[in-house]
Amino acid sequence: MSIQQLENQVIIRNESFIGQAEKLKPQLHETLVKPKALVEVVRDDEAIHGWRTEQAAPAADLLNREYGKNDSFILDFGDHQVGYLTIDVRPAGSPPDAPLKLKLTIGEMPVEMAEPFENYQGWLSSSWLQEETIFVDVLPGTIALPRRYSFRYVKFEVLDTSPKYRVVFDRIECRAVTSVNFNDIQSISHHDPELEKMDQISIKTLADCMQDVFEDGPKRDRRLWLGDLRLQALANYETFKTNDLVKRCLYLFAGVPDDKGKVPANVFVSPKLIADDTYLFDYSLFFASTLHDYYFATNDIDTLKELWPTAHRQIELALERLDENHIVRDSSDWWSFIDWQEGLNKQAPSQGVLIYTMKQAVRLAEELDLPESGNELKRRLEEIVEATRSLLWDENQQFFISGTDRQVSWASQIWMVLAGVLSNEESKKLMKRLLEEKPEVGIATPYMYHHLVEALLVSGDKDQAISEMKAYWGGMIKDGADTFWELYDPNNKEYSPYGSHLINSYCHAWSCTPTYLIRKYDL
C-alpha cells in the first residue's frame, strides 16, 4: 500500500491488488489480415454520414499499380480490425532521389476516408483521429507502424516522391490483436437471421475491445471504464468466458482507490497503472455490480472475499450523498454519467443505480455469510426504496421524476424498473406508458438503450425488447456497422456528443450487449 499525492487527487495504491492484476495480463492472439479491395468513397445521401464505399478493384491489383505525387487509393480490409499495419514499398523508375512522403488516414467508417481531418472542430482531442505522415528515406523499405489502429479502411496519399520515381506497394498487412480466442465461442444458429447477425456483430465488437484490458473503444479512448466493463463482462460470460480478464480489471480498479476508498471511473494502464481523476457516482457503484456478476459467473469466492471491502465501500460512499429523506442529493458539483442525453437530470436514475447495486451487494453479503453487513444494507435499502416511491414517483403523471424541475426522463423510468422499485406488474405498465408517451428527455447512447431493452425484458415484454433491438442495433446494421457504434440516433445520424461524428468510436464496448441480451434472455 502506498500513497500517491497527485495534483488533484490522493491515490492509495494497493500493490498486492496491482500485482495480481499484472499476473493476469493476457497474451494477445494475433491474426494476419490482408486488405480485401481497393475502394472509392462516393457521396450518397441515403448512406450514414452521406458516404459509402464502392469496390474499385480487388486488392491484388495493387501490385500492378505505380503511384506518384498526389496519387491516392483507399484499401478496404473487409471488416473491422484492431491491430498494427506493415507496408512493403518499393520504387519504380529511376533510383529514388528523394524520400517518399506518404500520408495514411485510418478509419472505421467511410466518412473518415471522405472528410478531411483538418476540418475537425470537435471538442475531444484531434489526436484521436487516426493519421500518419511518414517519410521513407530508403527504398525499397518496410514501414512497420508502431501504433495500434482501429479501422476497416486505410487511405494512402502519396504526398511526394520525385519526378524520377514512383512507388509500388508490394504488401500491406494488418496484424490484428485481441485477447480472446474465437474458438472459445459457440456460435448460435438463430431462427431469426436479424438476431443472429446482431449476435455476431456484438461478439466482434466485444472481441475487438478485449485487449490488455476491456477497452471502451479501440479507436478512442482505448481505456478501461467501469461502466463499459460491467456490460462487456456480461457479454463475455455469455460468449468468450475470458473471465480472468474481468478479474484483472476488477483488481486494477481496486488497486487505485482514492483516500476515501472510492474507485475511479476509469484507469490508464500505460506506462503504469494510473487512476484517472474522474469519479462518477454510478460508475463507482458499478464496481459492486461487476463484482456481483463476476462472482455469479465464476463462483470465485476468493476474489469475492478479497474485493468485497472495495465493493462495499463504494456503496457506503454513495450513501453519503443521500439527503435526510434518503434521496440522492442533486447539485451542480457532482457527476453521475447515466447517459449522454442532453439536459438529462441525473438524480432519479442515480437513485435507481444505487438501489440496483445495493440489492446486488445484499446478495454478495449473503454469499459471504456476512449477516451484519447484509442486514444493515437491507435496512437502508428499505428506507431508500420507500423514499423513492414516495418522493420520486409522480402519481399524477405516473412517472418517476428527477431533480427540482421534476424532470420526466426515459433514464429515470428505466433505472427504477431495473432497480425493482415497483412490482413486476407496475414495472410492465410503466415501460408500456414510457414507450407510448415517449417523454422528451430520451436516450442518447447504446449504453442507455441496453438498459431500456433489459428493463423491458425484466418486466416481461420480450417482444417489445426484440422490436427495440431491431430498430436500434438492427438500424446500425442496415447503416453498415461491422461492429456496433458508440453513438447512434436513428433520427439524427450525424449525432455526436463531441461536436463531430469523425471522433465517434465505431467499435464500442457499451454497444456490444445484444449478444448478452439474446443469449441470457433466450431471445
Place this chain on the structure above:
Amino acid sequence: MSIQQLENQVIIRNESFIGQAEKLKPQLHETLVKPKALVEVVRDDEAIHGWRTEQAAPAADLLNREYGKNDSFILDFGDHQVGYLTIDVRPAGSPPDAPLKLKLTIGEMPVEMAEPFENYQGWLSSSWLQEETIFVDVLPGTIALPRRYSFRYVKFEVLDTSPKYRVVFDRIECRAVTSVNFNDIQSISHHDPELEKMDQISIKTLADCMQDVFEDGPKRDRRLWLGDLRLQALANYETFKTNDLVKRCLYLFAGVPDDKGKVPANVFVSPKLIADDTYLFDYSLFFASTLHDYYFATNDIDTLKELWPTAHRQIELALERLDENHIVRDSSDWWSFIDWQEGLNKQAPSQGVLIYTMKQAVRLAEELDLPESGNELKRRLEEIVEATRSLLWDENQQFFISGTDRQVSWASQIWMVLAGVLSNEESKKLMKRLLEEKPEVGIATPYMYHHLVEALLVSGDKDQAISEMKAYWGGMIKDGADTFWELYDPNNKEYSPYGSHLINSYCHAWSCTPTYLIRKYDL
C-alpha cells in the same frame, strides 16, 4: 563482376571494388549536443530571406514551461548539426486522456522556422523539407526519431493534447554524427580574422558532409556526387586527412560503371550501392581528377593501379564526344553540369574540363610508368589544345566563346585558365579582363566561385582571389552562415535554382573549399 539490367541503364557491377568500398565504411563519431536557447523568429528586411532569430530565453527554461494545444516554441542548437533527435516528454495536469500530437519543423535557417512548408511550390520533392508529425500514445515517453536531420533550429508545435493535460519537454538532445575526428585537424591562427573564420566554417561544413560517404549536403541530397567529392577531397587533404573515405568513394564509383565503362554522376549507398541514371560529361571526367588528387595526397600506388583503367576509360569516353575539329560536340541531348547558371552554354567549359583532366591523366600515366597511354594522351591533348585556341578563342573579343551562339561566359574563361590553355601571362590578363568586363553569363554557385578563385590563384592574382572570397564566402558569413550554403548570390539572396529557397541546402559540400584555398595557396 555482374551485369544489372535496369529500366534505363545497364550496370556492370564490380563486386571486388564494391567489397573494398564496403570494408572502408567508416565508424561514425557521435557527440551529444543540447539546445542553447529558446528563440523567436522575427521579420527583418536586412536579414537573409527576411528573417532572423532573437533569443527569447535560455534553453534551460524549457523545464519550467508547460505546453498545451496550439502552443509552440523554437529551439536553437547554437550551430549547425547533423544527427538524431531524442525528446523526453511528460504530462502535466490530469493523466493524459488522449495522445499528444506534436509537429516538428527542423531547419538549417531561420526562414525554415518562419515560412510554412505547406506553401512550398519548388521543383524538387517537398519530401526533403524536414518535418515530422508525431503521435505519442503513452506519456511520459521518449521520442527517439529514427531519421537523421541537418539543422540548427527545431520548431515544436503542440497540435493537440487534451483539455485535461499539458506537456513538459524534459530533455531534448541531438546525437550529432560525422566520420571525422575534430582532433585530427590543426586549426590555423590566421593573421586575417575573416579568413580564419572562413577556414573554420569551411571545416565545419566539410565535417557535417562527411558521413558514410562524402555527401553533397546532409539535408539534401545526402548523396555522393562526383563533382562534390572532388572538392571535398581537396579540402580534406588540407584538413582532416580522412583519406580512406576518399578511397572508399572512388571504389564506389568504380564499382558501378555502365556497360561502356562510364561512371555515373552520383551513387546511392542505401539500401545497397546503386548507380544513379544521371551521367554528366564533366562529373565522369572528375573521376580521373579525384584519383589524381588522391594519389598525390597519399602516394597510394596500389589504388592508383587498380583504378587507373576506370579513370582512363572516362577520358576515352569523353574523347568520343569530340567532333572532327577536336572540339566537344554541343547538342541538346547531353548534359555537362559546370554550374547552375541559367543559359550557360556548356561546350567551352566542358572542353576546359577535358583538357584539365587529361593533363592530370598524363601525370598519372607517368607515375604508373605507362608511356604508351601517356604518349597517346599527350598527342591528343596537343591537338585539342591547339583546336581550342584556334576555334574557341575569339581574337576580337579576347574571350573564349562557347556554342553556336559564340557565348562569352565566366565559366568558359575560368575553365580554360584552370586547364592551362593559355600561357600564365595570357591567363592573368584574361582573368583581369573577365573581372573588368563582367560578361553577362555569370556564376551561380559556390562550386563555380571556387573555380573562379582557383583560376585567379593559378594565374597569380592572390589579392584578387582573397577579395573574391571575402565578397562571396565572407558575404555568407555576414548573412549568418554557420556552414557554407549550396547557393548564394550576393545580388539576389532569394536565389534558388529549385524554385524555392526553402529547399536549398545550407550546409553543402561544394561550398567548403575556402579551407583548401587558404591552406593550399597560403593565403
